[in-house]
Amino acid sequence: MKRTVPLVITFLTGFFLIVAFFIPHEPFGELEQRLLVWFAIVSGFTMLLGVDNLIRSHAKRIARTDTGWGHSIALLVGLVVTVVVGAIGFARFGSPFHMQSPFMFVYTYVIVPLQGTMFALLAFFIASASYRAFRARNTIATLLLVSAIIVMLGRVPIGAAISDFFPAAQEWIMDVPQLAAKRGIQIGAALGAVSMSLRIILGIERSYLS
Amino acid sequence: MRHLSLTVTLVLLSILAVAGGSAAAPPAPAPAPCVCSVSAYDVPDDGGGAIAVSWELATTTISPAVTRFEVLRYAAGEEPASIGEAPPRDSGFVDADADHGRTYQYIVRTHTIDGFVDSVPSDAAIATAQWFAHGRVSSLIAVILVCGSIIFFIVRAKAGTELFIRKIPGLDAVDDAVGRATEMGRPVLYVPGIETVSEVGTLAALTILGHVAKKVAQHGTPLLVPTADPIVMTTAQEIVKQAYAEVGQSDRFDPSSVFYLTYDQFGYTAGVDGIMVRERPEAVFLLGYFAAESLILAETAHEIGAIQISGTKETSQLPFFVAACDYTLIGEEIFAASSYLSHEPVMLGSLKGQDLIKIGIVYLVVGLVILASIGYAIAPDGTSALSGALETVKQWMAGS
Structure with a gap:
């Protein structure tokens, strides 16, 4: 039951x-x-x-x-402070999202910069991941490296300055092999999602119920 | 001589009169912008209550004097009343507040800087609800084919037919990753993505969590499951609890091992990164829906030397996972995981059915590409019958 x-x-x-x-x-x-x-x-x-x-x-x-219990204090203090400034904003301005509300001050000068900082880290991680991915260890990795160089050069003005080949080649890479692979994955994923949904609807897949 | 000077004077006066007259005369009035015909019809394939109104102008170019169109509606015995406006460039309006089954007529009032002009009333229109969305016939056929194929192979699998399924390295590595974490005495970190359970990728991640939790419970390895959604947290807690119970280790289950962090995308990323750096898990699973945080998480896991098994259906994030992780479940593989790991014939049957449809799609795409290529080779301007047939198929599939 x-x-x-x-x-x-x-x-x-x-x-x-x-x-x-x-x-x-x-x-x-x-x-x-x-x-x-x-x-x-x-x-x-x-x-x-x-x-x-x-x-x-x-x-x-x-x-x-x-270990790290100090971080927990910081988290709980942050939680309480955010709720309190939200309540103050609601009481004084009718909404915590009013531009002069202290909640919006916390949002603009604390939350948004923190989010931006985390997002900015991505640039460094892209550099380190690219360095590993683009090492020419075998034929496929070399192909990836060559494609990446063409695409990167083709998308910046210096590529077109060197040769018209780069913008044209990057466009072909992005529009033909890249798009074909992407669509193949998308079709497969969509069918997989349909199959899984059907298993759930028919009660064959029950692991989510426990 | 006097005659000559008189003639010259008269000519000059005439020229001045003409010139002065042309400068002082009022500008020719712009052609009266007029809506020449208004049609109203029931919006097709809807649940009723909506009538589409469209109009044509008497002139092909819209006079700059037109400021807006106003749509007026009336039923029998009523005065026309305004129901909405449209900018000068528009030639249509949808009346979404029509009463079901009531007859209406519409007038389009063209407002200009000088006043307004009313069109003649449209024909009568009635908003009705349809019992079938005719634009979705192609979708219905696709649903019947896909579901029929999957159900057919499930039934065959139930009857005992042996089914072959190819190896998926990322899923085979699950046991190795848990085993390595056990040997190293370090925890396993399972990240089920940043979306809620309504996302099918999250559901797929939760089904794999059940398998991982069983392995973890068997080996007595600590498990950490930070979540970004309270519903995912509750579901994951129940799944892990059940997994521990199934291997007879209920007493070892720690409810605090599955916990909520935050719904904020980068707050969650910062939290998970912090856990990775502090707890140093030996195996990190990144399965489910991910966006910009995918590479941040995968690279941090790489930095701490953990085995990373990742998987998502998001094609924009897959390159990051492939570049940074040891194993990646690409697209459909994440949905196949529960069937693959369970080895239940009925579950595998559904994979077989989906593969059959995939083969069908491949043949269809290749066939259409060949037909289109021949068509454009015959008539490069796309006027051949084959090109026309391709366009018809495309439009039918798009539901138009």
Whole structure:
């Protein structure tokens, strides 16, 4: 029973959503939108679960003085401060997202720079990953290296200054072999997603239920 | 002489009069912008309640004097009332507030800088709901073929037919990675992506988590599962708990091993990177939906010397995983993982069915490419019957 009911719900939901895709008439037409609204509501409430888990796990870490427990203090302080400034913004301006709200100050001068810093790290990681990937160890790696050099040169003005070959060659590489491989992967992934969805709808794939 | 001077004076006066007259005369009025015909019809393939209104102008060029179009609607016994506006370049409007089954007529009012001109009323139109989206016939056929093929092979597998499935190195390496972490006495880090369970890639990642958790439970290796979504966290907790129970190690399950970090993309990335650097996991699984953080996570895992097994269906992130990770599940392989790892014939049957469709698509694409090539070789301007047939197939597949 514990498994049968979720399986029946899954089957009926999946079946009706497929049917609704082809039947615009009520009550099917807006079924997907309606379920998405339900999902958004449920997701909103589950955020409380996440916050609860976050507070519990870090409070436990601080109580046990585990390795890095200082980070947990920083996290909990950050969580409380953000909630408090959000509440102040709501009380003073009617919305925490008001441009003069202290929450927006925290968002603009703390959260956004931190996000930008993490994103900027990508440049260094691309350099180190490219260095490893482009080593000409075998024929395929050499092909990758040559293709990468052509594409990179073809996409900057200096490539066109050296020769017209680079812009034309990079365009061909991107439009023909690259796009063909990408579409092949996308078709395979889409079929894989359909197959997996069907296994879930039919109750063959149950590992997510536990 | 007097006659001559009089004549010259008259001519000059005439010239001045003409010149002065042309300067002082009002500019010729712009042609009256007029909507010459208005048509209204039920929006096709919808759930009712919408009528499309389109109009044509009497002139091919829109006069700059036109400022906007106003659409007025009325039913029998009602006065026309405004229901919306359209900019001067538009020639259509959708009335999405029509009552189901009620007859309406529409008037398009052309506003100019000088005033407005009303069109003649459109024919009557009724908003109705359709029971079938005719534009999706190609999708319906595709669904029937794909689902039919998969179900056929599932039934065959149930009947006991032996099915061959090719080796997937990334999945074969799962056991080795867990084994190595056990030998080194270090944890296994499982990152199920940044999306919620409504993303099919996340579901695929959660199904693989069950297998990894069983292996981890058998070996007594610590497992860490940081999540970016509370629903994923709850589901992952249950999956890991069940995996420990299935191998008789329920008492070893630590609920805090599956935890929530943050929904913020780069906050999550920073958190997972921090865990990698502090906890030094020996095996890192990056499976599910990833975006810009994919390379940051994969490279950090490489920096700490962990075995990385990654997988996603996002083609934009696959090159990063391939470049940085030891093993990568490419596209469909992540969806095949649960079937591959379970070795259940019924699960493998679904893979066989999807492969059959893939072969069909390959033949279709190759066939259409050959036909199109012949067509364009016959008539490079695309006017041959073969090129036309290809266009028809393309339009049919696009549902138009």
